[in-house]
Amino acid sequence: MSSAHYQALEPQTSDEDNEDIEQRRPKQQQHHHYHLRNHSGSTTTACSLATPVMARKGRRRCLLPLVGGVLFFIAFCYLTLSVDTRLALGLGGGSDDSDDEGSHNDLDRNNFRPLNETVHICSESYEDRRQFMQDKPNSEYGQLPVIYFVTPTYPRREQIPELTRLAHTLLHVPRLHWLVADDQQKCNDFIDTLLNRFGIPFTHMVSPMPAKFRFADPAPRGVANRRAALRWLRQHNLTNGVLYFGDDDNTYDLRLFSEIRKTQRVSMFPVGLIADYAISGPVVRKGKVVAFLDSWVAGRRWPVDMAGFAVSLEYMAQYPNVNMPYKPGYEEDLFLRSINVRMDEIEPRGNNCTEVLVWHTQTKSKKLGVVRLESKYLDDRSNLGALLRNLELMGVATITESESRTAQISKNGKAKPHSVILS
DSSP: OOGGGOOOOOOOOOHHHHHHHHHHHHHHTGGGSOEEEOTTSOEEETTSOSSHHHHHHHHHHHHHHHHHHHHHHHHHHHHHSOHHHHHHTTOOOSOSOTTOOOOOTTOOTTTTOOSOOOOEEEEEEOOOOOOEETTEEGGGGTTSOOEEEEEEEOOSTTHHHHHHHHHHHHTTOSSEEEEEEESSSSOOHHHHHHHHHHOOOEEEEEOOOOHHHHTOSSOOTTHHHHHHHHHHHHHTTOOSSEEEEOOTTOEEOTHHHHHHTTOSSEEEOOEESOTTTTEEEEEEETTEEEEEEOSOOTTOSSOOOGGGEEEEHHHHTTOTTOOOOSOTTOHHHHHHHHTTOOGGGEEEOHHHHTSOOEEOOOOOOOOOEEEEOOGGGSSTTSSHHHHHHHHHHHTSEEEESSSSSBOEEEETTEEEEHHHHHO
16 A cells, blocks of 8 residues: 555644635635615615514524525534544543543644654565474464564664574564664664574664654654654555564563464453553453553553554454554554554454563663773774674774773783784
């Protein structure tokens, strides 16, 4: 399906627009105010006839068409808007919750801009080169729906270790396509090599955060990456499979993938190590989701973590305005609103949401390491040249000849300058 299906939301009419409309309306309705001559030669309208009775009747005749026209216009606009557009605009509809707290009338078009970011593909492979998964040949999983696992990532010294750890989880998951979206302007060749080495079907793309949001506090991290992945899915007209947003600093139980693969519309499940309660997830009664447990509600209709739900692509394809706005803290809520999720349609997973199958473990970021070493020692006389260049490619450390302390190498418990050992 082409990217033209990503439509902007219908603009709301502002108070200034309404005032302008009111000022223009008499000129547009002059045919309702035909003029008559009175006995003194002055001009009057049909709505100001001589007798009080006739005046009242005339006013009613003038007002009735006007009121009827306004009511018709309002009804026409409401009915012609799609349900998901009405939700995104805060007009209601499509929800079975009469006590909805999160109308989000403060959203503007900057938050719900169309998904028109440039998607630059660095490399991709649709071939699954893994031989065995869970003790079965790859060919035995051919009938399973594909899981499209979206991982937003960004340059930092923990990036490659995080992706490596996640990859060794995904290596065990059959019928999975890994969408890795990197928040930078240029492709990282090291990541290309890394993803190719694993043999998992993948698409590596770069999708930098727009400059206007980069210095915001808090910044909407990961949004541009996930929006690019949504656009990629739509461009490829994929309506068979399951979408899951999987960050690179989470820990995943392999049972999670068997659970979310069964998603018919939207499935949800608890996520561990979230905020004050150390848990975020649905409240389930008699097999149905009825509410949510989360220490930060903030008016969100769907107070869930990004790792706490999966969406059927067939279901999502019904909503051309699917979106994830640049609104920190509300990304999950507003994405789910854009696909018109209903409480009674949510499928609880993880043994009726009693088990934690995904953990928001995180890794604490630190500054890049600095190794001061003369470049002449980065040759093949030792392993250090190749090792340190690899660390530099990974974004883990930098090599310098002028900053920080000179690198020390120890032997027999004594630290010596590297020149002594490497000369």
